[in-house]
Amino acid sequence: MNNLLDLQAQVAGLLTQVDAPARRRLAREVAITLRRSQAQRIAQQRNPDGSAYAARKPQLREKGGRIRRAMFARLRTARYLKQRADADGAVIEFTGRVLRVARVHQFGLRDRVRRNGPEADYPQRQLLGFTEAEERMVLDLVLAHLGG
Template structure:
């Protein structure tokens, strides 16, 4: 049984004890908190196990293409972590935190380390796995605290 299955079975049992309205409120709060924590972790450029993301591949120096087509050395995934793309949805049956629209494909390639085209007519590249969505120990504790708070009401 994976950690996610264990968390789901434990949290599912507790959520089943709540009335539907209270369950909606609890799942909404958990989804928002998970969205916040995922956004902050992506901004820190860390995997859920606290290891840093693998750095970008260094570019060879080519004076003719110095400015055109360059890779920016700013933090990766700055736009992906915006609320517009990193979505949290919840209802009485469950919750989901994930990426929306076309950026979901980019996120999937990086999440699992898949092969994708660098540019529209460019070469294929095997991206290293950079886990964008995942549970940390702090996330599990926060979920537990939120559930216990709602159960105590």
């Protein structure tokens, strides 16, 4: 988290010299690139620090012949993982009904397995967060934008 604050401090000084429409274009480019990167990392089942997501708990009843899907296959689609950008910044967020599921996994909370079903403790799986590569990528985008 300190790296992100350091990055923000470095970039903020440079961006004060740029007009609002150019900042908006840059923020949009950063948001799109970050959204794509976050979706790829979720598909790889990795936390921002590079560790693997905690494995699913074994199911009591396994349906025979069922094809198992990776966790969060629908959450990482553009329908639910959205990006927003304006002259003041860029935001990557989950929207709609999946926001609750994403929050439970992001912070490792307790939730119902299904409606009116039993409650379970979910391990923390950081869906959103900055990797070192993404921090470098943002800084490179800003520097390229300022240089060109």
